Amino acid sequence: MSKHEIKMTINGRSHTGTVEARVSLADFLRDDAGYTGVHLGCEHGVCGACTVIVDGKAVRACLMLAVQAEGSEVKTAEGLAAPDGVLHPVQQAMLDEHALQCGFCTPGVVMTLAALTGGRQKPTEDDLLAAMSGHICRCTGYQGIRRAAKRLAGTELGEKS
């Protein structure tokens, strides 16, 4: 198997590694870089648990190869809160609205909401709810997630990913 040297910025810190071409970004983030908040629920791009932000966009880390992220800015759930521990507004909204139970799907949900509310466009409630169709919560905690999305709708949260 061929090996490739790759370098990317993860949660604001430079990270280099040597990977086989077939290694997914999710496996690289988890196993090489140690960001185990990237959860693998299906490895088919269906459940959304592994969603991370790559160059400002929400991406399924299981469907992207690590080598494709060469030179990119990657953000995971570990990198969302402020350095002093103050939660990102998306995390705070989910906390306040009890939008999680087992927490396995949660990092992916958080990253999708953060990506959509992070730019200049102010997403509507419908936009956010539509984006949630890409996430499966097996605890059936959707009502809490909907409340969090509703609260975040129309807000610009200033997430500069």
Next chain:
Amino acid sequence: MTAVGISTGRYIGQRVQRKEDPRLLTGRGQFVDDISLPGMLHVAFARSPIARGNILSIKTDVAREVEGVHAIYTQQDLARFKVDMLNFYLLPPEMPITPLADGRVSYVGEPVALVIADSRHIAEDAASLVEVEYFEEDPVVTIADARRGPLVHPESGSNIVSQMGEEEISEELDALLKGAAHLITHRVVHQRISQSPMETRGIVATRDGTEELTLYITCQSPHMVARWTSLALGLPQTAIRVIAKDVGGAFGLKNHPWKEEVSVIIAALSFGRPLKWIEDRYENLIAANQAREQEMVLQVAFDADGRLLASHGDYSCNNGAHPQVADCNIAVHMFLWAAYKMPAYGFLTRGWYTNTVGLAAYRGPWAMESLIRETALDTAARKIGIDPVEIRRRNLVTLKDQPTASCMGIPIEDITPAECLEKLVAYFDIPGFRKEQEAARKEGRYLGLGIAAYIEPTGSAGSIATMTGELAQVRIEPTGMVTATMSTHSQGHGTATTMAQIIADRLGVAYEDVTVFEGDSSRGGFSPGAAGSRQGVIAGGAAIKASDLLADKVKQLAAHLLEVGREAIHIEDGMVHVIGAPEKSRTLRAIAEIAYGEPTRLPPGFESGLEAQYRYQPPPMTLTSAANACVVEVSGETGFVKILRWIS
């Protein structure tokens, strides 16, 4: 101030920030795949592509040559480990089960060989190169196949794995059914369900020396896994520690280890390095146990006024080839008419072997009873020509009827299914809905109303070996903070939050000052964890009792130190107060420092420290009841059902 003792109700029933959420929201949860140990290797399985047949040969030589492969085990290689694949009740299975297939496969996905390699990628590469030759036979797939097909296990006498009740309807019951003014026969077929937790199954097993075994495993109770592993693998003298801090859902699938997890444990014992297996979604949907494939025929007889006279139920459940618990689901019959006045009931209930994955628990395994009974009542109401609410009203057990016993002998006392129904219909404008329904029908839209009332069991303890009480160990640390070690386990239940609410209320401290630890078999004591809606009821009781014992201890010590009567001591917000003497108030920390560090100041005979524990043994079963109404719209074109309102 009149309140003496512990403040209550400040947190119980209130909305609080969950203890679990900050770590889970920031990607800092600890699920099994997040564990990495030095020297750890990875496992993948070669699995059967056929449902039924004999294994003629297994060739592993090509697979072994893949760079990075360390070992490949078949059942023959692991046969020196005598494993008894116990069920949830810790009893041996009806037919022997081996961790890896032993000469024969009985379902698609059955693990045949285990590959150990440097990475999961390499292990999967090699598993695909394991060559297995099969003599394939026609599989027994459905319950109907099982009734007439060949034996799933050739050495068993029958495809019936478990059976209760009467083969034939008794003459007496038959006469009641046939002689009734109205008799309906109602059939419900329920499809198979995959528990599909978001976090698939997985384990990291490490042998630490010859006498210690540590397992990180996604499960429903680390204590249950430790107990099961000790007994099933025959390791009474091994110090087994099971750790499962966060679990991404279980839904009955993760009660105890099964074929794959056991194979990894004995492979780790054999190979001597830590091994990790994380099931992928493909494996989970193909090879993990499943539940619910069942069918039932229910006969219900009514008098001319729609009052219940008699009933008979014939139930069958697909158990697969290797059920985790062989089951004919007697609970369906136990609870079928528990909320209703049913004079006579008979049943036949059976579980069937098939060449499919085994039956595992699934939330509310008896739920068929509500589904078939309530839909049968609606069918009967239409036939008899009475209102669906009225047919229930005439037959539900009311508080006035109690104490009584159900037709299956369940004591019914202080339980309110009928009163729940009355509350429901008072809240929901049924005549208004009927008008709405009629108007919608004229527009070509199909609206419907479903109603269900029922009694459910919770908090089962004492009638089954593994269904025990729960243990709470609560202490006030020398810092004045409160720490609790619980036998509970959360797969999303938020038990640490619930227990902290209870403890904070009962002790008189701030919720923020309570830390709850769980998820490690080396802490606390045995409990089966999440199984049958039991943790809130039972562990909640343990937390109350342990906190009360601890509060008493604080009061005894404070009364001694402050030279007042014990009844004058009041704990609130982490402060110890003396009623009528505010100058005597002390922090819990000040009292705790003395309790731990100044034994000469303690009352005679006082055990130093501030610690208490209590194992709560509840009644054998705690019943609960409810009534639900649901308004749906069914698409005439696609049949898609959309829930419009749900009132509980």
